[in-house]
Amino acid sequence: MSDGPTITTIAQRAGVSIASVSRVLNGLPTKAETERRVMSAARELGYVPNSVARSLKSRRSNQLGFAMADIGNPVYLAMIREIQPLLRAAGYRLVLHSTNADAADEIDVLRGLGERYIDGLIMIPLRVTGEHLKMFAAARAPIVVIGSVPEGTPVDNVRADSRAGVRLAVEHLHGLGRRRIGFVNGPLDTVPGAARSAAYAEAVRAAGLPYDADLVEVGDFYRADGARATARLLERVPDVDALLCANDLIALGALDVLRREGRRVPQDVAVAGMDDTDLATLAWPPLTSVSLGSAERGRAAAELLLDRLGEGERAPRVVTVEPRLITRASTIGEETP
């Protein structure tokens, strides 16, 4: 009882060979009598197949990995919520890796692919280094990367269109008559940070406004950093009349500071976030935010991975999810329907 029954145990009890046991358990054609004996022996013993042995033989672990920087981030959470049921329905278990945005940890996870404990991986690297690219190329199992990856990288790729997203937000704020539109960004050496930085400069000019470096402040992608960055920006440019924040957490920090300083949102300063996480509806005032389709991206990644596991070799695909602007009181005030 301490060591569970195996097909050998069943075979002994049923008086047949282990091959017959395996055949019965896998539903291969067998004489009714044999099947009956095996099934009842299995039931009496409380047999459960050993998935490790099965994996060794089949060379498939039935596990897929998901690696992201920080499971506390609601964006990743939204993705997991889509991914988990899809994988589960396809018969895969989910192995979770939270890497703290540490490149070495990410490389470790990629190395893990070689250990064969997962059949594939969905990864969201915050920064893509040469090491990453080398591992992608050498990987012996399919990888889907969420976030942009250089042309020609042999992985499936799901992208948000930060550029279009930032443009939507800037146009919206400009359309509301705002002319001093600040931008509170995350680190410039991250994939989203860099993309959004370039997109902001472009969008501002496209709206016919001058690009003013003083209007841009950089912190990290968390609430407290957002608050600090916003405070610096307000001190430098007191007459700012709108703030675009590179994600919702930063925007929450911005709201904290504006409230503390007694500036009214949106009358004095309109605020918009990005990612349209659940937080946006919780904030006060509710936060206008650019949805970059977190759930859709998660779903797309899972579908790409499952698809490739089914099909085997195939040219890498790129899926781009379109952004949408969700307007709420933090920019348009209470007149919400």
Place this chain on the structure above:
Amino acid sequence: MSDGPTITTIAQRAGVSIASVSRVLNGLPTKAETERRVMSAARELGYVPNSVARSLKSRRSNQLGFAMADIGNPVYLAMIREIQPLLRAAGYRLVLHSTNADAADEIDVLRGLGERYIDGLIMIPLRVTGEHLKMFAAARAPIVVIGSVPEGTPVDNVRADSRAGVRLAVEHLHGLGRRRIGFVNGPLDTVPGAARSAAYAEAVRAAGLPYDADLVEVGDFYRADGARATARLLERVPDVDALLCANDLIALGALDVLRREGRRVPQDVAVAGMDDTDLATLAWPPLTSVSLGSAERGRAAAELLLDRLGEGERAPRVVTVEPRLITRASTIGEETP
């Protein structure tokens, strides 16, 4: 290249036996020359050990499971954030199961223990059925249950003290002069729902107030349900002057409804939640909430599990985490320091 190198490949290239290769790779004493040859062969081939084969031999998967109802719930999230790094530091991978509060799914996960793909499990069952107990007793790997479990169940157990928590909140509201304290609960057939229901009745009486069934409303543990339940309660008892909500999501729903109906918080109705999730600081006004120590419970569960994996047989332990009341503007108003 399509099929990775194994120790056999290395053995051939290095001109030694697979036993020697294994010994070198595991750091057992070997002649320097042999070690050199094996190591360089391994490096040239880009060898990565196959963890499945290793698991089969060692009978350990180096994976631990975490099963909860819904990964979107911030309480579970807070737990995972504690659990994941601890397990990782101890050399275990985390396999995630989101069961949608479906008892059959939970049983499936428990059956999975027999498949040996995890060495242990942390589980948060919303309801504990006889089937659960049977599986707990028959399990061939250690289980830690977060949430109460009957006396004598052979699993380690981490509990929140709902009773003390509810009492803290009721005393707080009573101390603020509130006399009509409503209670918005989740389903009574769940572990926390039942516990909090009993605790509310007890706490109200202990405060010297009459127990009034009209003041209690039941929904589910989500924001929208909380809003609906609150609306029903307000209609039935318009003069309620405080609301205790069985979790923060319900409390957010309550705030939504109160705002919509134009009741001021906390002047007209004081609101308190439970769990003290991140949401509490995001809400407007910031939400007074009873912390049931989600992070601590996650940490305790991980420690119990790791401990038992180290020690082997041992009497089941019960760890109870003390609640704390975190007061914020939703009960005490703006006069916050």
Place this chain on the structure above:
DNA sequence: AAAGCCACTGTAAACGTTTACGGAGTTAGC
């Protein structure tokens, strides 16, 4: 110079499955 010892290495078995192959028994065909 024979015996014993030691350090190192190779052979083979084991972990629990799946599956190719061939043998035994049954039925059918002539």
Place this chain on the structure above:
DNA sequence: GCTAACTCCGTAAACGTTTACAGTGGCTTT
């Protein structure tokens, strides 16, 4: 009644490791 064909089953090999055991050769010891 003999062969052919078919059904069912058992033996054994394989998946990639780890490890008990025995073997090899060189040294030391007497």
